[in-house]
Amino acid sequence: MSLEGTATVTSAPRGTARANLADTSGSLRRLLGQRWLRDLGLKVSGVLVVLLALEACSRTGLLSRDWFPPITDTYVELFKLAAGQPLWTEIGRTLSGWGLGIALATVLAVPCGILLGSNATAYRMTRVVIEFCRPVPSVALIPLAVLVYGVGLEMKVFLIVFVTFWPILLQVIYGVQDVDPVVRDTARSYGLPAHARFLRVTLPSAAPYIATGLRIASAIALVLAVTAELVVGAPGLGQSIVVAQSNANLPRMYALIIVTGLVGWVINLAFQAIERRLLKWHPSQRQEVAQ
Amino acid sequence: MLEVSHLRKVYGPDPSAAPAVADLDFTVGDQEFVCILGSSGCGKTTMLRCLSGLIPFTAGEITLRGKPVTGPPEDMAFVFQDYSRSLLPWMTVRRNIAFPLRYKGVERNDARRATEEALEAVGLADRGDRYPWQLSGGMQQRVAIARALAYRPRILLMDEPFASVDAQTRSGLEDLLLRVKERYGITVLFVTHDIDEAIYLGDRVLVLRPPATVGHAVTVDLPRPRDQVLTKQEPEFARLRGELFAAIDGGSVAA
Amino acid sequence: MNRRVLGFLLELALPVAVLVGYGVWASRAQSFYFPPLDEIGRYFGELWLFDRVGSDLVPSLTRMSAGYLASVLVGVSVGLLLGMSRVLRTAAEPVVEFLRALPAPALIPFSLLLFGSGDSSKIFVIVLGAVWPILLNTIDGVRGVDSQQLDMARAYRIPLAARIWRIILPAAGPRIFAGMRTSLAIAIILMVVSEMVASSNGLGYFVLEQQRSFAIPEMWTGIILLGVLGYVLNWLFLRVERRVLAWHFGLKGLAGPATGRTRSAGRSPFGKRRASPSPTPAHSSASSDGEV
Numbered sequence: 001m002s003l004e005g006t007a008t009v010t011s012a013p014r015g016t017a018r019a020n021l022a023d024t025s026g027s028l029r030r031l032l033g034q035r036w037l038r039d040l041g042l043k044v045s046g047v048l049v050v051l052l053a054l055e056a057c058s059r060t061g062l063l064s065r066d067w068f069p070p071i072t073d074t075y076v077e078l079f080k081l082a083a084g085q086p087l088w089t090e091i092g093r094t095l096s097g098w099g100l101g102i103a104l105a106t107v108l109a110v111p112c113g114i115l116l117g118s119n120a121t122a123y124r125m126t127r128v129v130i131e132f133c134r135p136v137p138s139v140a141l142i143p144l145a146v147l148v149y150g151v152g153l154e155m156k157v158f159l160i161v162f163v164t165f166w167p168i169l170l171q172v173i174y175g176v177q178d179v180d181p182v183v184r185d186t187a188r189s190y191g192l193p194a195h196a197r198f199l200r201v202t203l204p205s206a207a208p209y210i211a212t213g214l215r216i217a218s219a220i221a222l223v224l225a226v227t228a229e230l231v232v233g234a235p236g237l238g239q240s241i242v243v244a245q246s247n248a249n250l251p252r253m254y255a256l257i258i259v260t261g262l263v264g265w266v267i268n269l270a271f272q273a274i275e276r277r278l279l280k281w282h283p284s285q286r287q288e289v290a291q
Numbered sequence: 292m293l294e295v296s297h298l299r300k301v302y303g304p305d306p307s308a309a310p311a312v313a314d315l316d317f318t319v320g321d322q323e324f325v326c327i328l329g330s331s332g333c334g335k336t337t338m339l340r341c342l343s344g345l346i347p348f349t350a351g352e353i354t355l356r357g358k359p360v361t362g363p364p365e366d367m368a369f370v371f372q373d374y375s376r377s378l379l380p381w382m383t384v385r386r387n388i389a390f391p392l393r394y395k396g397v398e399r400n401d402a403r404r405a406t407e408e409a410l411e412a413v414g415l416a417d418r419g420d421r422y423p424w425q426l427s428g429g430m431q432q433r434v435a436i437a438r439a440l441a442y443r444p445r446i447l448l449m450d451e452p453f454a455s456v457d458a459q460t461r462s463g464l465e466d467l468l469l470r471v472k473e474r475y476g477i478t479v480l481f482v483t484h485d486i487d488e489a490i491y492l493g494d495r496v497l498v499l500r501p502p503a504t505v506g507h508a509v510t511v512d513l514p515r516p517r518d519q520v521l522t523k524q525e526p527e528f529a530r531l532r533g534e535l536f537a538a539i540d541g542g543s544v545a546a
Numbered sequence: 547m548n549r550r551v552l553g554f555l556l557e558l559a560l561p562v563a564v565l566v567g568y569g570v571w572a573s574r575a576q577s578f579y580f581p582p583l584d585e586i587g588r589y590f591g592e593l594w595l596f597d598r599v600g601s602d603l604v605p606s607l608t609r610m611s612a613g614y615l616a617s618v619l620v621g622v623s624v625g626l627l628l629g630m631s632r633v634l635r636t637a638a639e640p641v642v643e644f645l646r647a648l649p650a651p652a653l654i655p656f657s658l659l660l661f662g663s664g665d666s667s668k669i670f671v672i673v674l675g676a677v678w679p680i681l682l683n684t685i686d687g688v689r690g691v692d693s694q695q696l697d698m699a700r701a702y703r704i705p706l707a708a709r710i711w712r713i714i715l716p717a718a719g720p721r722i723f724a725g726m727r728t729s730l731a732i733a734i735i736l737m738v739v740s741e742m743v744a745s746s747n748g749l750g751y752f753v754l755e756q757q758r759s760f761a762i763p764e765m766w767t768g769i770i771l772l773g774v775l776g777y778v779l780n781w782l783f784l785r786v787e788r789r790v791l792a793w794h795f796g797l798k799g800l801a802g803p804a805t806g807r808t809r810s811a812g813r814s815p816f817g818k819r820r821a822s823p824s825p826t827p828a829h830s831s832a833s834s835d836g837e838v
Contacts, residue, residue: 039636046637067659124553125560132561132777137734139750140772142742143757143765147579223649223735230651231742231754238652245655253655261648268647343701369701376694381716381793390712391702424797442702 069251077251078258086240087256091263094236097153097225098267101160102217109165110210113172118202123173130169138163138220139227146232156228156236163224164217168210175209176202208279215271222264237263292478293319293342293446298351300334300341306349311337313502315351319446319480324472326489327482329499330539335482338499339450342480343369356445365395368444372451374431378423378438385410385419388438395442402441409441412471429460433467440471446478453488462519465492469517486539490531491517498538507538581763590767598752603771606748609665610737613672617729621677622722625684626710629718635685642681650675650732651739658744668740668748675736676729683725687718720794723787730783734776749775 051071057063058070081087116123141162149155179202187201229238237260244253298315301308311334319325329335341348344363353360355367371377378387388409392402410416413433423431432452439447453461465488472479483489489496493511500506509531513522522528565583573582594603628635628642653674654667661667691714699709715722741750753768788795 042633042636043640047640049637050641121556124556128557128561129564132773136773137731137738137776139735139738139742140753140769143753144579144769147757147762147765219647223651226649227651227739230654231739241652241655245659250659257648257652257656260652261644264647264649265644268643340697345697345700363701363703365703367701369698371694371698373694376692377698379695379713379716380797381719382712391704394702394704394708422793422796424793 067250069254071254073251074254074258078255081252081255081259087259090235090237090240090256091259093153094222094225094229094238094260094263097156097160097228097234097236098218098221100153101157101225102164102214102221104157105161105164105168105217105221106214108161109168109213110172113169114176114202114206116169117173117176117206130166134166134170138224142228142231145228151232151234153234155232156225156234159228160221160224164221167216167220168213171209171213171216172206175206178209179205208275211271211275211278215268215275218267218271219264222267226260292321292323292356293480294352294354295342296352298338298341298348298353300337300346300348310349310502312341312348314504317497317505317508319478322476322478324469324479324481324492324494326493326496327480327499328484328486328489328496328535328539329482329501330484333499333501335484335499336450339369339448339480339482343367343448366443366445368439368442368447370432370435370439370447370449370452372454374428374435374452374455375423378431378434380422380424383420383422384415384426384434387423387434388441391438391442405441405443406437409437412440412474413437413467427460429456429464432456432464436464436468436471440475443475444477446480447472449479449481451483452481454484461488466519468492469515473516486532486535487523490528490535491519491522496531496535498535507535509534579762581766585763586766586770589763590770593764593767594771602747602749602752605665606737606741606750609668609740609748610672610733612665613669613737614676614730614733616669616673617676617680617733618726620673621680621725621729622684622715625681625722626688626714628681629685629688630714642678645674646678646682650736654740654743657740663744668737668745671740672733672736676733679725679728679732680722681725683721683728684718687721688714690721691717719791723791727780727783727787730779731776734772734779738772 054063054068054071058065058068116126138159141159145155145158149158183201183205184197187197192200225236226238228234229236230242231238233239233242237256241253241256241260244250244256295315295317298312299310300312301310315338317325327335327338337346340346342353342360344360344367355364358364379390382390385406389402389406392405397405407416407419410419413436415430415433415437418426418430423434426434435452453464456464468479469492479492481489481492490511490513496509496511497505498507511531513525513527568580569583572580573584628638650671654671657667657670657674661670695713695717696709699713704712737748738750738753741748742754745751749768749772753765753772756762756765756768
């Protein structure tokens with residue numbers, strides 16, 4: 001009951017805010033619409049200016065055409081690539097290492113984080129190790145990973161797991177430690193059993209933190225996947241960039257770099273959306289809706 | 292000194308929308324202490340921001356010593372309500388006070404002297420090397436006043452400067468303000484929602500009614516120097532309080 | 547007192563156990579990939595005291611600092627510009643979001659074409675990766691400057707340059723530093739990666755080269771040195787941050803930079819600002835881009 005109560009209380013202000021928004025007159029909505037349109041125009045022109053500048057630099061020879069073909073050539077190549085099978089295979093290879101790595105890291109880090117977050121002694125015992133392992137530059141382990149696992153998918157997954165484990169772990173620890181003590185005490189005073197407290201109180205409160213950890217981890221994982229492919233030649237987008245470069249097929253190289261950026265961008269967007277969903281109840285979100 | 296005529300301010304692009312300030316007229320004489328009294332939401336803050344040149348107004352005219360106000364004037368200083376947000380937490384008290392002087396073209400030595408004098412005037416001579424956040428709320432507001440004094444303005448605008456300090460500190464600050472006003476010989480325009488404060492401090496009290504028009508004006512005929520106990524015991528004080536209370540109340544009913 | 551000693555021992559117990567456990571296991575198992583500690587220690591002394599310091603460590607550190615400094619300069623100045631102008635910010639948003647999402651190592655081939663295999667190509671890659679957290683946090687910090695402080699500055703007729711140097715930059719300082727901390731880690735990573743591709747010296751080159759010639763203990767010394775380097779640089783950074791932002795920690799009543807939750811909502815700073823009146827978010831929630 002108490003938990004249901006908090007849920008309705010937190011969602012109430014949002015409901016009213018939305019109702020108020022619906023009530024506002026048409027003129028306000030028109031104003032907002034115009035602003036939205038103007039912003040879109042600005043964004044499109046921002047992109048166009050950059051693209052045109054690059055095109056101009058290449059056409060006028062400001063940037064040598066030997067290593068910087070006109071951006072239109074790159075886009076032609078990009079569309080050719082998108083129509084064919086191989087590009088998607090490469091994306092799939094990169095993303096499979098990325099996905100497996102994150103999934104494994106999550107499976108490992110979330111239980112560890114819950115344990116360390118809810119047990120002060122365990123947290124103190126591991127603090128020094130965590131603090132030491134966290135700032136270690138992950139990529140230093142690439143040679144080791146190659147030795148132990150070769151250049152295939154396993155190597156990529158190992159690296160990604162090792163590196164993304166830490167941010168997820170830390171976020172989970174903070175999330176569990178940050179459960180509102182009043183809510184926790186309320187749950188206890190209503191006699192909720194331990195597993196119900198965990199499922200109904202600790203996990204929902206920590207969920208947004210975990211989502212933030214995942215978003216951070218997803219970005220790092222992609223960097224690592226591409227790095228592993230680029231440096232040691234594991235199959236995937238990074239490797240095909242190197243191949244395109246050594247074949248002197250520059251439009252293709254640039255097209256692949258753009259594809260890599262787009263993959264990163266889409267991943268980022270997806271995780272931001274998940275995070276925002278999970279954060280809906282959080283005060284920082286509520287303030288914005290109430291605005 | 293300061294003349295405001297037919298001031299009108301409308302927010303937003305639509306000039307026919309409800310005005311925040313509508314047709315405001317008043318003048319402040321040289322070295323006069325004028326209090327503007329109004330309940331919250333009657334356009335006090337908007338009016339002050341127009342007077343100080345921080346925001347443009349829609350219509351009317353503001354002149355300071357004969358010159359029209361189009362931007363922040365040179366011989367005007369401003370004390371904000373929320374001292375914790377107008378002092379800069381990364382500067383010591385002394386540097387906070389000296390900060391505007393540098394850009395006013397005051398020479399280094401003169402600036403130092405003015406800073407020390409202002410610190411001494413507000414009774415914080417020994418706190419110059421502290422940071423604002425190491426001081427109490429009342430002291431922080433004294434720093435803000437010292438900054439205004441060191442700037443050597445002809446006119447001082449104050450936006451409910453004592454609204455967020457406790458009552459004890461407040462009466463101390465009121466007396467301090469009266470003393471430094473005499474000492475520096477400046478004109479003060481003081482906005483408040485507190486009737487007693489307005490009568491105690493002012494030579495004249497103007498009651499503002501939404502949307503920021505002068506609804507009532509009284510001249511405070513109480514002897515100076517004023518005293519927290521004696522002045523407030525005068526029958527004239529009680530009479531003025533009753534008159535102003537009725538004026539504000541009538542305004543809110545009319546609104 | 548006794549409790550504190552006990553707590554201290556508790557914190558040290560696990561690291562010691564891990565080290566001892568590894569030492570015992572490695573000397574028994576005779577694994578090729580995981581040499582015993584004393585062997586690694588011996589090689590470490592031989593290689594890094596101070597034989598290869600000049601040939602590998604110094605070039606690495608030089609590239610990293612150059613790249614990092616350039617990232618700070620570019621990130622803060624562009625961030626200021628975008629933070630202060632809504633039009634520019636909106637126009638730049640898609641480009642910035644794309645470049646930020648692009649994994650910087652993917653640009654190594656491009657950088658090699660552009661600059662050849664010298665130092666500048668590595669510095670370029672470091673900047674392309676490390677500039678974003680600083681840029682985004684600066685934008686956020688500039689947008690979060692208290693409006694009353696800006697009003698105060700205008701009322702006292704403080705010129706624009708002084709407003710930027712004395713008010714906007716210090717006010718955005720905590721956020722800028724949070725971004726700089728994230729960027730430091732990225733700069734180290736990209737230093738290593740860029741040295742692993744087309745390089746003839748540096749720590750990244752050293753580690754990869756030892757692995758390729760199956761000199762395993764030597765490779766381990768490189769990995770350990772990189773770990774120590776990351777740790778030390780992070781520690782140094784926190785000390786500098788505490789000095790520069792002493793006012794901030796005093797104001798918030800914090801003992802030092804807390805490592806807390808990164809950025810509450812994961813929103814890009816281009817979005818709408820929160821209605822919250824607090825000018826600077828609690829330091830712990832400061833980084834705009836997580837800790838890549």
